Amino acid sequence: VSARDPDDLLRDGGGEIGDLYRRLPRYEPPRRLDRAVLNEAARAVHSGRPPRRQRWVVGIGSAAGLVLAAGIAWRIGHEPIGQNETMSPAAAPRVVPVQPITESARVRHDESAQRAAAPADADAARAQESRAAGAPGDSAAVDQVKSAPRKVRAASKLAPAEVPKAPPPAPAAARPPEAFPSTASEPEAKDLEKSEGFSAGMAAPAQDHAASADKRAATTNLRGRASPTVPSGSVELQRDMQLAPSEWLGRIRNLMQEGRRQQATESLRLFVRTHPDRHVPDDLRELLE
């Protein structure tokens, strides 16, 4: 061995030392080691754990799926509560248009109310009272939306559309009855409560006609209290209906004297509908012509 410089080792093959080294025994790993290593490599491949890039794709896919599911859940959570329940277009709007009160509607309502079952009248009365209160909360509005179809059906049954034959609305009902009071503004609703003891006038007649001899008037008053179809603008007509027949006729005469002929006509027509067996005095008959 004559090599002295490491560059001799760095030559191809390692020079003289390299040649000598390659004549040494060429040891090989035993077979058992080969089997162990190859088995371990196979287990690693088939262990089911995907390579990093595949795991990255799986992670992104999982995250996208979660975002999609969360979006759908969020969207469903923000659907209006009554939307799934009220599929008909008629139930969609919260404001239900109301027909102006007419004498014929009032009479028909009274007749049908007599035949109707008491629970239905009680429900309607509660609904009417809640609307008369004028300040429903959000939960009441939601309940109203939920029960809108039922109320619409009830209203259509209790107040059949006889608008073509009905006279124009009374001047006293100056406030247009486009909507239920529940949808009116809060000050307006409070005004309605205060106006000539509207709410009190609904309850007080029950005590008045307890002493009255006219049972029919009392019955009419009770029915009128439960009527869900009386618009808030017909305050005077509503009040007229609560009077005894003789007092009602006197009221009509007072309207005539005050020059409120249209209101007197409306009130008299309502009187005739309410008391068909009552004789209309001759001095008032001209109003019906």
Place this chain on the structure above:
Amino acid sequence: MGSDKTDEELMLAYAGGDLLAFEMLYKRHRGTLYRFLLRTLRHRADADELFQDTWSRLIAARERYRPDAKFTTFLLQIAHNLVVDRFRRLKPQASEEETEAVFRQLDAPESEQPERVLTEFEQRRRLQLALEELPEEQRVAFLLRIESGLGLDEIGEITGAGRETVKSRLRYALARIRARFVS
């Protein structure tokens, strides 16, 4: 399959799940790695153990492999780290004084050195003994150069030493081997 592919391509294929690529890779490097370990450790049981450990770590680290690193370097770096850990638990290496004494003797004029004609068997035996007597760092550098065919830079990358340091270790290793032949 894969006989025309580079080591790097085969390693990437195995990282992607190709078991045949690993078998090809293993076939290429099993002998070199085993001899490196056996001659570095000089103990068959230790060589067997570290041989299996080296491949196990390679399998576990297959996803971290990048083709910008030469596969041989990657494999031998794993093996070298295991060897270093093993040597740390073994006896200390030869002292600097002993190394310098051998080096001074090798630097003497050839006329002052005994000339002996050795048989081939004797030459192989002496080389074997010389390798076993080399300090760890010199033996590793020598084996990485002669057994694995690596250059100075690659040896330095594996062992964590500079280019000149590697060259110095090779010089000392060569001197010790020559000393064994002239003694």
